[in-house]
Amino acid sequence: MKLTLEEIAKAVEGRLIGDNAVVTAVSTDTRTISNGALFIPLKGASFDGHKFIDVAVENGAVAVISQEEINTTVPVIMVEDTHKALGDLARYYRSIHKIPVVGITGSTGKTTTKDIVASVLAQKYNVLKTEGNFNNDVGVPLTLFRLEDDTECAVIEMGMNHFGEISYLTHIANPDMAVITNVGVSHIENLGSREGILKAKCEMFESMEDGYKVLNGDDDMLVTVKDKYKNICYFSMNDKNAEVYADNIQPKGIEGISCTIHTKDVSFDVDIPVPGLHMVSNAMAATAIALKIGLNADEIKKGIESFVPTKMRMDIVKTDRYTIVNDVYNANPNSTKAGIDVVAPVEGKSCCILGDMLELGDFGPKLHSEVGQYAIEKNIDILVCIGEISKSMYEGALSLRKENVYYFPTQEEFWEKMGNILEDGMTILIKASRGMHFEKTTERIKEIK
Known part of the structure; x- marks a missing residue:
């Protein structure tokens, strides 16, 4: 600079x-x-x-x-106003750099999608990407200030919890391309409904009418905007007519998942090194962006297969006694269910240690209860619910099964009892909202000898 x-x-x-x-x-x-x-x-x-x-x-x-x-x-x-000046300066500095900018938002999967898109684009270009949690009205400008003369494209994550925030970030970053991963219930406390969340996410399109818009075609809300905006590319695991389509999906336990990705011009097999069906969606989004920017199938495949997730996001930790799926960076109902899906089919016993999912407002108790029921329906062997709101998760689980379902108001109370609950050889998902700081529980379990 x-x-x-x-x-x-x-x-x-x-x-x-x-x-x-x-x-x-x-x-x-x-x-x-x-x-x-x-x-x-x-x-x-x-x-x-x-x-x-x-x-x-x-x-x-x-x-x-x-x-x-x-x-x-x-x-x-x-x-x-220094806050306004920060944004104005970042917008100006971004305008100096005549490079493709990809904006990424969504209720879940923003960070992972940002990372996998950047991993793919890095096979051909010098890429700037959002680091850590720099996805807000301060973090996005600070990220843009890291643009250098040799930067060839940028992948910018945009978070929000109120109306107008994505609009503001889009005004600053001025993306040429956008990805919306999904429309869930994160921040529904502030936005009122999934319709409100959809409206807030689509603020990204206000200043990019002709820009390339990559949307999840398996999301019931995002498919409703098909005729509202131009230049939409849908990716899907269910609709073979989508611009990017995946089939031959083969989960490989906690080691990852493989699939075949198709577009009208290319098809390729790929091994995604992170588990979960949602990773197929993320890989399709990366494929759509990469093809638009000029990468070929071999480059895309290499970028997906060399992808490394951000710390505390589906981070697989193996100890002498357990396999831990450390996914404690954040949580909402959709991402927690996705985490349950990862550990449910593993060989040996499965355990989910789940904490409060925040910013759900009046919807919180019902949504927590549904997650508890989901874990039991997926035959999770041991379910541990921790936190004030997670009492509803515990009660939801109890409505379907009484055995091996536990509740603790605090992490500290769980730590005192965990030696009697956890069993050697278990695969353990640990997940909660950022404000719960569940990395403390991950570290405690890693210390068990």
Whole structure:
């Protein structure tokens, strides 16, 4: 990155105080400041980055964007709102880079789809992708600031839990192509219904009327927009007439799943190294994007087969006593059922340790109960439900089976008893919403000798 302060001031509609200079990075966090960086202090209900401007300068910041009058030794660009300035600057910086940008959203599978799309595109291009949880109104701009002169395409994950958020992120990232993985019930507490969630996800199309839109044709909500937008490509495991279609699907336990992917121009067999039927959908989405950008079938196959998921997402951990499916990064009803589907057919005994799925509002108890029933219907040998809302999951499971169903209000209470519940050779799914921090339980189980 090389931007002048005059250039930045124009992009954010700000007023430069001090000499012009060149910045080589942008940061909102004094802990990540590098020499030559521009510091943008953000202000929220319980924090104010303006208090740390001196620290930012000490750590190497050569300029600051501020919405408050400040005394500092470096040039300042004055604006009305630093949060808006962050987005405006990211939009400008993205506009400088004339490269394909893929935006990815959906109720479940955003991160995994982002990773597999990036893995495939990396077979031919230098790819920038969203890292970690940088998928919101701060993370997306910070991701775009990582664009370099040699970046050839970008894969940007976009998260949301309210109306207007995808619209804002799309305005900043200006994607040429979009993927919507599915429309589930995540954030239904804020959006009211699946229809509301669909509307929020489709905000991505507002500024890309002619852009390429890759949608899950097996999702009952996404198929309803077929005639509403142009340039839609559907992928499906059920509709042979879809633009991308998969058959010959062969689960390989926790080692992965194989399938044959077809389009009107190519067909190829592929071994996906991560388990779950949902991975076939993710691979089809990657295929659709890759073909549009110019990859061939061999490159797509190699990219899918070399895919490595983000940490704590279907991460297979083998200990001396157990095989752990560590899927603790986040959870909602659809993704939890997908996780259950992975461990249900394994050889030996299966165990699901499941925690609260958050942001479901009044729908929470019913949806938790349904997940508990689903686990029993799939013949999970041992079900452990942990957390306040998961009491409903426990009760749902009990309505179908009394044996080997356990409930604990907290993880700590489960840890005290887990030695009497878990058995050698078990395959164990561990899954809950991010706010439950179930990686603690994963670490506890890994320590069992």
